[in-house]
Amino acid sequence: MSELLRAEGITKKYGSFTALDNVSMSAEEGEFVCLLGPSGCGKTTLLRIIAGLENATEGKIYIGGEDATKLHPSKRNFGIVFQSYALFPNLKVWQNIDFGLKCKKVPKAEREERIAEVLDLVNITDHKDKYPSQLSGGQQQRVAIARALALSPKFLLLDEPLSALDAKVRQKVRVELKNLQNKLGITTIMVTHDQEEALTMADKIVVMNNACIKQIGTPNEVYDHPDSPFVADFIGSINMFTTNYNEDNDDPNRFKIKAIRPENIEVLPNTAPEGVKVKVINIEFHGATYRLTLRLREDSAVTLMDNDITVDVPTSVFTEYDIKQGGHIKVKFNDSRMIYYNTDKEQPVLV
Amino acid sequence: MSRSRLTDRISPAEILQRLIIILSVVCFVFFLIVPIITIFSGVVTDSKGNYVGMENFRSYFANPSLLTAILNSIKISVVTTLISVTIAYMLAYAMNRTAIKCKAVYKYISMLPLFVPTMVHGLALTYLFGKKGILTSMGVDFPVAGEVGIVIAEVIYTLPQAYMVLMVALSSTDYRLYEAASAFGSSSVRSFFSITLPGSKYGLISAATLCFTLSFTDFGAPQAIGANYPVLSTSIYKYVVGQQNFQMGAVIGVLLTIPAVISFAIDRISAKKAANNEISSKAVAYKITPSTGRDIFYQIFCTVVSILILSIFLAVFTIAFIKRWPYEKVFTLEHFDFSSKLVGSGISTFIFSIKMAAITAIAGTLAVFLTAYMVYKTRPMPMLRKTIHFCSMLPMALPGMVVGLAYIMFFNKPFFDIEALQIRVMNPFNVLYQTMWIMVIANIIHMFSTTYITASTALKKLDKEYENAADSMNIPFYKIMAKVSIPMCITAVLETAQYFFLNSMTTISALVFLYSPQSKPAALSLVSMEDNGDFESAAAMSLIIFACNVGMRIIYEIVNKTLAKRMSRWENPKQAEKTAKKAA
Ligand SMILES: Nc1ncnc2c1ncn2[C@@H]1O[C@H](COP(=O)(O)OP(=O)(O)OP(=O)(O)O)[C@@H](O)[C@H]1O
Ligand SMILES: [Mg+2]
Numbered sequence: 001m002s003e004l005l006r007a008e009g010i011t012k013k014y015g016s017f018t019a020l021d022n023v024s025m026s027a028e029e030g031e032f033v034c035l036l037g038p039s040g041c042g043k044t045t046l047l048r049i050i051a052g053l054e055n056a057t058e059g060k061i062y063i064g065g066e067d068a069t070k071l072h073p074s075k076r077n078f079g080i081v082f083q084s085y086a087l088f089p090n091l092k093v094w095q096n097i098d099f100g101l102k103c104k105k106v107p108k109a110e111r112e113e114r115i116a117e118v119l120d121l122v123n124i125t126d127h128k129d130k131y132p133s134q135l136s137g138g139q140q141q142r143v144a145i146a147r148a149l150a151l152s153p154k155f156l157l158l159d160e161p162l163s164a165l166d167a168k169v170r171q172k173v174r175v176e177l178k179n180l181q182n183k184l185g186i187t188t189i190m191v192t193h194d195q196e197e198a199l200t201m202a203d204k205i206v207v208m209n210n211a212c213i214k215q216i217g218t219p220n221e222v223y224d225h226p227d228s229p230f231v232a233d234f235i236g237s238i239n240m241f242t243t244n245y246n247e248d249n250d251d252p253n254r255f256k257i258k259a260i261r262p263e264n265i266e267v268l269p270n271t272a273p274e275g276v277k278v279k280v281i282n283i284e285f286h287g288a289t290y291r292l293t294l295r296l297r298e299d300s301a302v303t304l305m306d307n308d309i310t311v312d313v314p315t316s317v318f319t320e321y322d323i324k325q326g327g328h329i330k331v332k333f334n335d336s337r338m339i340y341y342n343t344d345k346e347q348p349v350l351v
Numbered sequence: 352m353s354r355s356r357l358t359d360r361i362s363p364a365e366i367l368q369r370l371i372i373i374l375s376v377v378c379f380v381f382f383l384i385v386p387i388i389t390i391f392s393g394v395v396t397d398s399k400g401n402y403v404g405m406e407n408f409r410s411y412f413a414n415p416s417l418l419t420a421i422l423n424s425i426k427i428s429v430v431t432t433l434i435s436v437t438i439a440y441m442l443a444y445a446m447n448r449t450a451i452k453c454k455a456v457y458k459y460i461s462m463l464p465l466f467v468p469t470m471v472h473g474l475a476l477t478y479l480f481g482k483k484g485i486l487t488s489m490g491v492d493f494p495v496a497g498e499v500g501i502v503i504a505e506v507i508y509t510l511p512q513a514y515m516v517l518m519v520a521l522s523s524t525d526y527r528l529y530e531a532a533s534a535f536g537s538s539s540v541r542s543f544f545s546i547t548l549p550g551s552k553y554g555l556i557s558a559a560t561l562c563f564t565l566s567f568t569d570f571g572a573p574q575a576i577g578a579n580y581p582v583l584s585t586s587i588y589k590y591v592v593g594q595q596n597f598q599m600g601a602v603i604g605v606l607l608t609i610p611a612v613i614s615f616a617i618d619r620i621s622a623k624k625a626a627n628n629e630i631s632s633k634a635v636a637y638k639i640t641p642s643t644g645r646d647i648f649y650q651i652f653c654t655v656v657s658i659l660i661l662s663i664f665l666a667v668f669t670i671a672f673i674k675r676w677p678y679e680k681v682f683t684l685e686h687f688d689f690s691s692k693l694v695g696s697g698i699s700t701f702i703f704s705i706k707m708a709a710i711t712a713i714a715g716t717l718a719v720f721l722t723a724y725m726v727y728k729t730r731p732m733p734m735l736r737k738t739i740h741f742c743s744m745l746p747m748a749l750p751g752m753v754v755g756l757a758y759i760m761f762f763n764k765p766f767f768d769i770e771a772l773q774i775r776v777m778n779p780f781n782v783l784y785q786t787m788w789i790m791v792i793a794n795i796i797h798m799f800s801t802t803y804i805t806a807s808t809a810l811k812k813l814d815k816e817y818e819n820a821a822d823s824m825n826i827p828f829y830k831i832m833a834k835v836s837i838p839m840c841i842t843a844v845l846e847t848a849q850y851f852f853l854n855s856m857t858t859i860s861a862l863v864f865l866y867s868p869q870s871k872p873a874a875l876s877l878v879s880m881e882d883n884g885d886f887e888s889a890a891a892m893s894l895i896i897f898a899c900n901v902g903m904r905i906i907y908e909i910v911n912k913t914l915a916k917r918m919s920r921w922e923n924p925k926q927a928e929k930t931a932k933k934a935a
């Protein structure tokens with residue numbers, strides 16, 4: 001695989017406000033990259049700079065190895081789907097797709113063929129004579145994708161394309177979109193603030209926070225080996241404890257953060273010989289599992305800081321151990337999955 | 352850098368955008384900034400162009416009749432504002448908060464004064480109360496010429512404008528406030544003073560500043576009925592047209608501009624505050640509580656106001672169709688045959704007006720939308736686009752007469768002497784002098800701000816990603832503008848065009864300095880007809896203008912309705928629901 005897109009040292013300032021601070025990332029040919037981060041971290045800004053819809057204050061954009069920093073958006077050969085879809089409301093579905101082809105002076109017969117092709121690709125052929133307002137959110141989103149694909153772009157940019165859909169449709173479209181991307185093998189950069197979306201769809205996740213990139217890696221890498229407490233906390237659920245560094249000797253002024261995901265904590269009955277004694281503070285039903293909030297008992301064998309622990313237990317285990325609110329059980333940490341961070345502060349600061 | 356690299360950075364469409372942006376800056380410079388500078392430099396120079404400092408002002412204030420003119424103008428405007436805003440408020444209140452019958456009829460009647468030049472209101476008063484007036488001959492003795500007449504005419508002129516502003520202010524409120532008030536046992540009078548009035552505060556401010564500026568700068572009404580009562584607008588006319596004293600004209604022009612600038616500032620500030628005070632989306636629409644006494648009062652009030660407005664038009668009809676009131680009370684159409692009259696050039700002025708108004712409407716709408724589109728929907732040249740935005744808002748602070756005077760001072764110069772360089776530069780715009788085009792440009796600039804606000808409000812409502820999506824597909828901006836943006840705000844386009852047309856047909860203030868015998872609009876022919884005491888022809892001409900404007904308005908309404916229906920298909924269902932509710 002060769003590299004198709006690269007952003008190098010991108011900084012974007014709005015007056016004195018820094019929206020992006022020396023950000024670098026790349027996308028391979030055919031790769032599905034997710035830009036993931038909390039609201040306001042600069043994901044959209046980065047995407048728009050890649051598209052050329054915004055100029056970077058500093059840094060360079062390379063497309064296919066060539067410097068495209070100053071290239072006009074219309075010359076970058078990409079398709080884009082905006083959060084609002086930005087379908088032209090006064091044009092029918094097929095006209096929306098036709099517009100770009102017409103401006104490219106594609107002959108009529110070829111245009112019709114191409115329209116039919118992309119409509120079929122996103123499975124929306126039946127609605128081609130409707131206006132966008134007459135379509136559901138999911139259908140509009142598909143039209144937007146069809147429109148973006150019609151000109152056979154080199155890469156596809158998606159800005160939170162699923163966020164306007166309700167949860168059920170979102171899951172379905174997620175699968176469709178990923179399949180489509182696989183089938184076409186088109187390089188795709190998608191912005192999202194939904195970690196689940198990123199984990200399920202991406203080949204590569206770029207995790208951002210506060211105008212900076214925190215980590216770049218495959219979903220497995222960022223989930224299992226988060227570089228920082230921020231990434232650990234932002235992606236998936238995680239339990240974090242601060243412990244005195246001193247406990248493991250070394251510098252007395254420094255603290256250590258220990259982090260472990262709920263699925264790496266084993267729940268044992270109160271009668272079990274090993275494990276840490278905890279009290280059940282809260283129970284949440286999640287369908288196939290229960291999520292328990294637990295607190296260390298005063299007489300338990302270890303002393304951690306007073307953070308609560310979150311654990312997921314399957315329904316069968318839940319009934320078997322007869323877990324009740326206020327009841328006592330034991331937990332066992334899977335030490336090989338424990339993640340450690342150093343920090344100066346007492347509380348885990350998510351940076 | 353090689354040629355291909357350069358066109359990579361900028362697409363051809365973007366080059367076009369840059370050209371349009373530069374072109375509109377150039378237009379603003381020559382048709383707005385330079386004329387304004389010319390008028391201001393006229394203030395501090397003598398007739399030969401030598402710098403004299405504040406000398407012109409000094410001689411102005413040394414002239415007692417001019418001092419009187421200022422005081423008179425202020426007096427007229429204050430009284431007009433008080434009366435007009437009060438009546439307009441009560442009308443708007445009646446429409447929104449009472450259950451009176453025939454609301455639509457009252458609404459249309461109160462809009463009628465918009466369809467004729469302001470001179471007509473003054474003329475009509477003469478037809479009613481003048482020496483040979485209709486009511487005078489019936490024994491009513493109400494000497495209206497002068498102060499009283501001007502105020503009445505200005506009230507009629509400003510009423511629809513104040514009414515429209517206040518309609519908006521009173522139509523939006525949160526009924527929950529009234530429910531809460533009545534739960535606390537507050538009387539309806541108290542609710543009015545504690546909720547209704549404060550709730551329409553910004554509307555009142557903007558209606559008042561509007562009325563004040565309009566009546567302060569109006570030329571038509573004082574010209575028609577002012578007799579020898581001096582006000583600023585008629586003084587500036589006398590100095591410039593009568594004595595060719597441009598210096599004194601410039602001084603009066605500056606004085607005329609002051610209230611407009613102040614209102615402009617007040618209006619901007621209060622608009623900003625009003626935006627912060629917007630009623631919540633959860634607001635409940637006002638429910639009209641039954642109250643027979645209130646309804647009877649407002650029914651009578653609205654009827655009286657309507658009758659007064661109608662009587663103005665009735666007077667014009669009577670004079671236009673009667674041979675010679677009060678001597679020969681027989682029906683005739685001869686006043687509509689202008690060919691027998693030497694004065695006012697007759698029907699050709701009307702044809703000229705139609706032509707001018709149509710060109711203004713088309714060119715103006717084009718210019719306004721193109722400008723607003725460049726400012727709000729393009730990326731290049733941010734500083735220039737900000738400048739354009741500023742220039743677009745500037746004409747709001749310029750009275751029509753000042754625009755006209757600035758134009759004549761700038762355009763009639765065949766050349767400029769640049770003393771420092773000892774060179775003489777031809778004035779290329781001098782060719783426009785005394786043509787229709789100078790009037791078209793003056794009209795467009797004069798009405799630019801209002802229409803620009805309409806256009807930009809409509810464009811701002813559109814998703815700003817349309818242009819970005821278009822860029823990604825290599826669709827040039829003019830195609831997206833023609834196929835998407837403009838069709839999406841076609842109702843605003845029509846509104847703008849009809850505003851330009853209507854106002855070009857009726858305005859005289861900007862044109863009074865610019866016309867020539869060969870290029871003379873109908874509204875201005877009224878001035879010379881009145882000067883010559885040819886009241887019958889003036890009435891006939893007023894009616895023709897009126898009929899034309901009403902006809903145009905009807906066409907506009909029909910087209911608008913048809914388009915609105917077509918456009919409802921494009922709206923998303925939620926929005927369509929809202930529109931439907933609004934309509935109901
Ligand atoms: N035109 C602008 N002028 C000033 N600040 C801006 C502008 N555009 C974006 N910003 C700021 O830059 C920061 C990053 O914005 P951006 O839209 O990239 O965030 P985001 O990560 O996409 O967030 P979200 O998930 O909410 O869409 C924000 O704090 C935003 O307020
Ligand atoms: Mg965003």
